Amino acid sequence: MKTGAIAVEKGTPGKAPFPSSSLRKRAWKARWYYVFMIPGILYFLIFKIAPMWGVLMSFQDYQPSLGMLKSDWVGFKHFERLFQSVDFWKLFRNTFLLAFYNLAIYFPITIVLALILNEVRHETYKRFVQTLVYIPHFLSWVVVAGITYLLMGSEGLINQAGQLIGQGRIDFLYSTDWFRPIIMLQIIWKDGGWGTIILLAALAGVNMSLYEAAKIDGASRMRMMWHITLPSIRSVIIILLILRLGNFMDLGFEQIYLMLNPLNREVGEVFDTYVFRVGIQQGQFSYSAAVGLFKSVIGLVLVWLANKLAKKFGEEGIY
Amino acid sequence: MVRTKLGKKRGQVSISILLAMTLIGSGCSSTNTPTTGGTTNDPPAPSTNTEQKPDVTEPEQPFKITMSLNFDGKDIPKPDNPVQKAIEEYTNTSLELQYTPGAQYQDKLSVLIASGDMPMVVASYGAPKQSYLLSAFKNDVFWDISPYIQEFPNLSKLNDTIFENVAYDGKVYGLPRERPIARNAFIYRADWLAKVGLEEPKTLEEFYTMLKAFKEQDPDGNGKDDTYGMSMGAIGGSGPEPQAYAVFMGAPNVWSVEDGSFVRDVFKPEYLEGLKFQKRLYDEQLIHPDFSIMDRPQMEGEFENSKAGVIYNTTNVALSYEARVMATVPDAKVSFFSILGTDKGEFVAGAMGSNGILMFPKTSVKTEDDLKRILTYFDQLADQEMADLLSWGIEGEHSKIVDGKYEMVDQEAFDNEVGFPYKWPMRAVDLEPIKTEGNVNPLLLKELEVTENNKNYVVNNPANPLISDTFTERGVELEQIIKDADVKFVMGRIDEAQWKKEMDKWWSSGGETIAKEYEAALAGG
Structure with missing residues (x-):
């Protein structure tokens, strides 16, 4: 936390890599929070979001031998x-x-x-x-x-x-x-x-x-x-x-x-x-x-x- | 003041709790999502084979065959056992066998096929009519072996009906494992029957008398009223199905063809008669009151522990039942019969004539030559030498030769080391006529006699070789209507009129379409 705070102090006054965006500024300010969030976000991306493409299967006549790409689409x-x-x-x-x-x-x-x-x-x-x-x-x-x-x-x-x-x-x-x-x-x-x-x-x-x-x-x-x-x-x-x-x-x-x-x-x-x-x-x-x-x-x-x-x-x- | 403070506190609490819950949630979120594709497929068995030394001097390397097989025995043998070695040596192969217990095999098979990562030989379980198999057939996932069968002296002996029953669109996508067409039997305690002074029943009424005697006349002689007639499993599970009795009474075997249209047995009066017979058994407590929730081990336990005097299974397991009963009652005797006559005559329901098929995926069997090599292996299993190994085990260990005739020494060891792991899952052709004769247990002789005799009375299901798309897609769902209604009727929860209503429900919610599709299939093919 401390290093983060110092970095922010150093970076804020004249740094201005993204001078126009206050959102980016704030994000930069809180960057260490984001770093801490990475494992959690990855968890949800890999185990919860990524497998969701499988729901497409419910609109297909999924045939294992053909795979998702070649199976016929059958709508509802x-x-x-x-x-x-x-x-x-x-x-x-x-x-x-x-x-x-x-x-x-x-x-x-x-x-x-x-x-x-x-x-x-x-x-x-x-x-x-x-x-x-x-x-x-x-x-x-x-x-x-x-x-x-x-x-x-x-x-x-x-x-x-x-x-x-x-x-x-x-x-x-x-x-x-x-x-x-x-x-x-x-x-x-x-x-x-x-x-x-x-x-x-x-x-x-x-x-x-x-x-x-x-x-x-x-x-x-x-x-x-x-x-x-x-x-x-x-x-x-x-x-x-x-x-x-x-x-x-x-x-x-x-x-x-x-x-x-x-x-x-x-x-x-x-x-x-x-x-x-x-x-x-x-x-x-x-x-x-x-x-x-x-x-x-x-x-x-x-x-x-x-x-x-x-x-x-x-x-x-x-x- | 207090309120705001409290509110703030509350917020903190709930956030920390949310965090705690995410942790718990992520720890416990093993909710199954098998819909996302082949996630649980097992890789082909880890290579336990160590004997693949680069033996350059040998002109022909042992051909490596990987298989996924159903397994109905107790312990899976180690791959380097003498029986497997003998098979590998004779056929010049090296085998990598992956066994899955029969009860789970079907669940696993669909996933195995879905994964696409299949060994060179994949066994199917039961009749190969499951939708995932049919769609795989349609997409040519497996080799059609029909053009090659004639090249193999033993395999070509398989009966045409057996091939027809497993064919899809005129093609045969696997090697059927032959078994008698009608092999279901009522296996009973012969010592009990002698005790109550009866003869083996020939008719349905005599059968009823026998069950009644088993309940009432204290056949185990312990002075307690603790026995009953027949151990029976759930309808749609271990059976016997009402169909079995219905066929005795002259009903068709599931379907009959009348003037070109398909009629289901449930609309025949004989089916209801069969059901009423079962109801009578239930009402008089000749079967277990909890039969509908009994699984196979439980139901077999009732017979093995001398609670019930009859069990319904196939002719080939009578011997093993006898061994199991004798474990507790040393002088027990077991026998069996298949047909119970009625005033309509004598009939017995026929089945597919094969115990699933052995399929060869094109992804793992790349060339025609490889396919032929594998078929050669299965052909060789029906050679005299292999037939003897698979029927008698290893001489000196499982059997001995007395006066030039084989004799089994240790049936149980044979079952565990040869029968379940090698003979039943892998042999295509019936070995009985091929093997060297021996002095066998009378039950084995009776098995041959009964299944041979059954051929004269067999009633076949005309739908066996046919495909109905509706049945493939919704058959399980629809059959459940009939099975549930049957159980309810037997247990007296619904009356005849309500049962008939359920059958009409079956007919209107898909049964009719199935009949029409079979009709078209019969006319077309």
């Missing part, structure tokens, strides 16, 4: 196929509902969990609980699905216990009614703790003197939570919410794929599993790319809307 053929597919609305509804539940149930739960953890005053106990709730995140979905099968299969633990107390068998795994609750339970169990990390970081940054002042004024713990803690992390919650919306349609493919069977496909099939089955497994790359692009466009629109909304309510938004 693959999108037409998607929108005209018998399953399109089913897929859309299933994806949308699961995504909505994710947002409406899982997300608030992480906030509540973070608030509860934040209120725990015993440091060691807090750490212990935190570690416990993080652990499931590191299990793979295959393990989670395996546990679910063991618990909820027709001869699983829950059904065996149910039979002992004279309950009939519940077909959790085949039931269209149980599919979404099971998916949500899995998500909450696996990632509930993980979702609190960023919120806890934000909570740690809340100014302690505010609590002291409130205490002197006689505020109860609940009141402090409502009037100090929540407002302090409001912008973080909103940013998290907007970012989640960007991936709104990306439900965990593995999770849903593992829980899918012919009897719950009606409610369980989402775009991701559909693309895998119909697109990837069949080597129909263009069609897969088209569905992927469609999902991304929805994500983009949602982010844009949410950001606009956030700004309208006086929040910062993400851009």
